[in-house]
Amino acid sequence: MEEGFNPNGRNGVGETLIAxxxxxxxxxxxxxxxxxxxxxxxxxxxxxxxxxxxxLADLMRAISIPCEVDFxxxxxxxxxxxxxxxxxxxxxxxxxxxxxxxLIVEAxxxxxxxxxxxxxxxxxxxxxxxxxCTLLAKPDRLRADVPVRYTGFEIPDEFVxxxxxxxxxxxxxxxxxxxxxxxxxxxL
Ligand code: IMP
Ligand code: MG
Numbered sequence: 530m531e532e533g534f535n536p537n538g539r540n541g542v543g544e545t546l547i548a549x550x551x552x553x554x555x556x557x558x559x560x561x562x563x564x565x566x567x568x569x570x571x572x573x574x575x576x577x578x579x580x581x582x583x584x585l586a587d588l589m590r591a592i593s594i595p596c597e598v599d600f601x602x603x604x605x606x607x608x609x610x611x612x613x614x615x616x617x618x619x620x621x622x623x624x625x626x627x628x629x630x631x632l633i634v635e636a637x638x639x640x641x642x643x644x645x646x647x648x649x650x651x652x653x654x655x656x657x658x659x660x661x662c663t664l665l666a667k668p669d670r671l672r673a674d675v676p677v678r679y680t681g682f683e684i685p686d687e688f689v690x691x692x693x694x695x696x697x698x699x700x701x702x703x704x705x706x707x708x709x710x711x712x713x714x715x716x717l
Contacts, residue, residue: 542700543708546689547682552664552705555681556584559662560591562679563632568594570630571657575622577647578602580636583693583701584664584681588634599623605643614642614673618650631656635663636693638680641673648675665689665706682706688715 563572572592576585578600589598602620631651638644644661652659662679669686684706690696691703696716700707709715 542690542703543710543713545705545707546684546687547692547706549704552681552692553587556587556664557591559679559681560588560593563588563662564593567592567596567630567632571628572596572630572632573624573626574598574632574634575626575651576600576634577636577643578620579701580693580695581634581664584636585634588662599626601647603643603647614640614646616643616646626651626654626656628655628657630658631660633659633661635661637665637667637689638663638675638677639667639670641671641675644675644677645673664692665694 572594574585574589574596576582576598579602585598589596599622600620601618601622603616604619605614605616633644633647633651635644638661644663648659648661660678661676663677664681666677666680666683667686668683688696688709689706690700690709691705691707693701694706695701696709696713
């Protein structure tokens, strides 16, 4: 590790929005809720790379029923802060999901445009059910009508980093959700 660098320290990171223990408690609650809701079904968690990687890793271990995981990677043609809703699939699922109970796992729903595309794309594969679980949602930014069944936390319209979320690909390794350091402009 770089000398003096503490990914969870104060250096280089803004205010803590959601502390690590609050994230952990909420992820456990969501895991318990999912375990009850999906008992006896054929659950497959679809993680959206790269942001959902940290949340998914913790969430799946909070789920006490059998489940599988698969991943998709998508890129928006818009800028990093304002997604256009025009989405390109960089990595598709490895396995078919027809007839299965698909749960999309996202780190954040901002405008909802990325999710709206994913829902349409996955619905076309005719899963038995299709729901969304996101750690964070910014209700004030929502521009698409996306049904999100499970939300960890609703947050204000502010750019956040950590627990999988990046700014210029950095800060994903923070164990909590934070704002950007003072003086750093959010992406356009
Ligand atoms: P959408 O606007 O809901 O389509 O979100 C598109 C993507 O933008 C999300 O999946 C995140 O990768 C990214 N994003 C949106 N808001 C934030 C944020 O506050 N911090 C980091 N990434 C964000
Ligand atoms: Mg990003």
